[in-house]
Amino acid sequence: MSQLYSGLPRPIAFGLMIAGMFAVSIPVDSNAQYFGRNKVQYDSFDFQLFQTDHFEIYFYDEEEEAVDDAALMAERWYARHSRTFLREFHERKPIIFYANDADFHQTNAISGSLGQGTGGVTESLKERVIMPLTGSYRDTDHVLGHELVHSFQYDIALSTTDSTRFAMQLLPLWLVEGMAEYLSVGREDPHTAMWMRDAALRNDLPSIEQITRDRRYFPYRYGQAILAYIGGKYGDAAVANLFKLGGRTGLDSAFVYTLGITSDSLSREWQMAIRDAYLPLTADRTPADSAGRLVLARSMDAGDMNISPVVSPDGQYVAFVSEKDLFKINLFIADARTGKVIKTLNGAFTNSHFDAIRFLSSSGSWSPDGQQFAFITYVDGDNEISLLNWNSGNIERRISVAGVTAITNVAWSPDGQTLAFSGMNGGISDIYLLDLETGEVRQLTSDRYADLQPAWSPDGIHLAFISDRGEGGTNFTTLSYAKERLVILNTESMEIEVIKPFDGIHSNPQFSPDGRNLYFISDHDGFKDLYRISLSTRDVFQLTRLQTGVSGITALSPAMSVAMQSGRMMFSVFSGGDYNVYSMEPEELIGTPVIPPEDGVRYTAGILPPMRGANDGLVGNYLNDPLGGLPPDQDFEKKKYSARLKLDYVAPPSIGVTAGGPFGAGISGGVALYFSDMLGNHNLTVVASANGTFKDIGGQVGYLNQGHRINYGGTVAHIPVLFGYSTYGFGVDPTTGLPADIVRTVKQRIYVDIVEGIAA
Numbered sequence: 001m002s003q004l005y006s007g008l009p010r011p012i013a014f015g016l017m018i019a020g021m022f023a024v025s026i027p028v029d030s031n032a033q034y035f036g037r038n039k040v041q042y043d044s045f046d047f048q049l050f051q052t053d054h055f056e057i058y059f060y061d062e063e064e065e066a067v068d069d070a071a072l073m074a075e076r077w078y079a080r081h082s083r084t085f086l087r088e089f090h091e092r093k094p095i096i097f098y099a100n101d102a103d104f105h106q107t108n109a110i111s112g113s114l115g116q117g118t119g120g121v122t123e124s125l126k127e128r129v130i131m132p133l134t135g136s137y138r139d140t141d142h143v144l145g146h147e148l149v150h151s152f153q154y155d156i157a158l159s160t161t162d163s164t165r166f167a168m169q170l171l172p173l174w175l176v177e178g179m180a181e182y183l184s185v186g187r188e189d190p191h192t193a194m195w196m197r198d199a200a201l202r203n204d205l206p207s208i209e210q211i212t213r214d215r216r217y218f219p220y221r222y223g224q225a226i227l228a229y230i231g232g233k234y235g236d237a238a239v240a241n242l243f244k245l246g247g248r249t250g251l252d253s254a255f256v257y258t259l260g261i262t263s264d265s266l267s268r269e270w271q272m273a274i275r276d277a278y279l280p281l282t283a284d285r286t287p288a289d290s291a292g293r294l295v296l297a298r299s300m301d302a303g304d305m306n307i308s309p310v311v312s313p314d315g316q317y318v319a320f321v322s323e324k325d326l327f328k329i330n331l332f333i334a335d336a337r338t339g340k341v342i343k344t345l346n347g348a349f350t351n352s353h354f355d356a357i358r359f360l361s362s363s364g365s366w367s368p369d370g371q372q373f374a375f376i377t378y379v380d381g382d383n384e385i386s387l388l389n390w391n392s393g394n395i396e397r398r399i400s401v402a403g404v405t406a407i408t409n410v411a412w413s414p415d416g417q418t419l420a421f422s423g424m425n426g427g428i429s430d431i432y433l434l435d436l437e438t439g440e441v442r443q444l445t446s447d448r449y450a451d452l453q454p455a456w457s458p459d460g461i462h463l464a465f466i467s468d469r470g471e472g473g474t475n476f477t478t479l480s481y482a483k484e485r486l487v488i489l490n491t492e493s494m495e496i497e498v499i500k501p502f503d504g505i506h507s508n509p510q511f512s513p514d515g516r517n518l519y520f521i522s523d524h525d526g527f528k529d530l531y532r533i534s535l536s537t538r539d540v541f542q543l544t545r546l547q548t549g550v551s552g553i554t555a556l557s558p559a560m561s562v563a564m565q566s567g568r569m570m571f572s573v574f575s576g577g578d579y580n581v582y583s584m585e586p587e588e589l590i591g592t593p594v595i596p597p598e599d600g601v602r603y604t605a606g607i608l609p610p611m612r613g614a615n616d617g618l619v620g621n622y623l624n625d626p627l628g629g630l631p632p633d634q635d636f637e638k639k640k641y642s643a644r645l646k647l648d649y650v651a652p653p654s655i656g657v658t659a660g661g662p663f664g665a666g667i668s669g670g671v672a673l674y675f676s677d678m679l680g681n682h683n684l685t686v687v688a689s690a691n692g693t694f695k696d697i698g699g700q701v702g703y704l705n706q707g708h709r710i711n712y713g714g715t716v717a718h719i720p721v722l723f724g725y726s727t728y729g730f731g732v733d734p735t736t737g738l739p740a741d742i743v744r745t746v747k748q749r750i751y752v753d754i755v756e757g758i759a760a
Helices: 061-085 137-157 173-185 190-201 208-213 219-234 236-249 251-259 263-282 617-623
Strands: 013-017 047-051 055-060 093-098 118-123 129-132 293-296 306-311 317-322 330-335 341-344 372-379 382-389 394-399 406-412 418-425 428-435 441-443 451-456 462-467 485-490 496-499 506-511 517-522 529-534 540-542 560-562 569-575 578-584 646-658 666-676 682-692 698-705 712-732 739-759
Touching (some): 055 061, 061 093, 061 137, 061 173, 061 617, 093 137, 118 137, 129 137, 137 173, 137 236, 173 208, 173 236, 173 617, 190 219, 190 263, 190 569, 208 263, 219 236, 219 263, 219 617, 236 251, 251 263, 293 306, 293 317, 306 560, 306 569, 306 578, 330 372, 372 406, 382 406, 418 451, 485 506, 506 560, 682 712
Parallel strands (some): 093 129
Antiparallel strands (some): 013 118, 293 578, 317 330, 330 341, 382 394, 406 418, 418 428, 428 441, 451 462, 485 496, 506 517, 517 529, 529 540, 560 569, 569 578, 646 666, 666 682, 682 698, 698 712, 712 739
């Protein structure tokens, strides 16, 4: 969650988190690391920069191709958002791109550690957007569009030309982040719709006041849904106006002035619209608790969030990720029938060999003999594949892949000799094979398409994965994106077949044990359900018809697996705000035939109320017009990054005057200045203070370089310390020469001069 502050010197940071959805980052002090772990700069990035019309782009060589495209995305988002906010930037805003999330977690532009749930950050000091490339152009575009909403929000809030003060602390998080989601995604979002259906089914749709004050209601999902309703009923301009006015008058007044309705009345309208839109659609569908046989849930031996279930080949065990351990996400192995946890991985807090388990967009894989489990970890600024002997609980082998710094979704081949995985290089994802005996790596795809979630066929020849390639796929000229479809790759002939049963997202492909069918998840009708496609006839069968959905944390998080020997399927279901794991046996995986919809049929279950046409409204119009605002492709003039310090903030200065007293007349006060460069690698602090006369002026200058594995710097200081005392006695008054009581005041100074160096 993000915290809002009223002004300097504490930085404000908004961002995109993915923990359950897309969301925000928390600004924390650099010394507020958890459990003694600090942010380490494992890599030294050789940054360059170039300028577009409205942005200054920072990048390094590895990611240049993808960043060139991202710069065009940024300009298109500028055209969209400037129209929405009716505002232009008066100077270029900086965007710092990292090639992947492992590199992004090392950034110094934001102090403190960044969790896996942070997909990007926009901060207030330099109004920087800091974000990783995701491996999918569609996802990168979404994160960028979300963060640039925050850029416009800051441009309004921090403007020095507006006559009326804008107080960001008046605005709740659901408005700030929900607005960024709505303006970058729109109202057609099956993932958020799933959350709203779940709340409606539980009769737990919150009011606006509850979302503002109660942390149980995730502000990003609920904020997006409320603003979609406002945009649909009052026009999308009202969304921007609500933000602008809310920061000046407070949100309650802004509702009345902007929409002509109170927040209480609006809450009731929105709640009714959600119920009316979704509850009739769920009437003939299966409740979540009847999805299959419940295996993992909070009421059993698991946690609230039980995700990425991977069933062993014989179907007896299931590996899953959960927060059931205090303070951390960890890997567990449980009995697939009883749900009893029988093994817990020694996680990052007790295992010095890795920093964290990669869980958000990744799942592991069992070896064919069921003795080992492969999963992804963060190690030394990159991703590694760890092979766990689950009987002993020991990691027997750690594998890093040269040139591939981010890895997701590993898959063990049926012969046990090869690992397939989706890897990222330069912000672009491809499919790779790793020979476990020789360590040789073979790259199967090499292009800008997103290639994710590989799964082996039983014959060990074919790989299924999801991608935005194929006919009608992502167009890199117009930067229009296709939703992920199924792909089957022959690893011997390298022939690629694209399968697109529906128009929605397809994810998590898994072969049946006989290789004749492919199971997958799709949200084509607004519900996230399990499907089976016959590879010989291309007939599609629906396995579940849930009221909520088969889902992981994000729309593409892995949520299903199949035992390649027994055929047992295990999958996670979102319900009651939790993620629980269910299983189905092979005889339950027949399904009912899917009748292709007639042309022009539009499903409404994945649309946030009120229902409107796909191109209706300002947001719907620009999201369906990829060419609107897109600048022509161009060769940007690149130059090497040169660190220049810029004043970030001034600590509130103080000044005072003293007269009389034991120390006499004098001036007191102080000021502190903090400078840093754009990347946050170079930090300079200057402090000056006075406490009496000219002799009592002191100061301190500190410098810290955080751009390398060894952080170094130094401090120079001159600190006068003034103190005094009085003595009383009998003596002669020098002015009269007569005996008198004499009071003597003694002032003394100590000067502390410091020169020190530091390295960490």
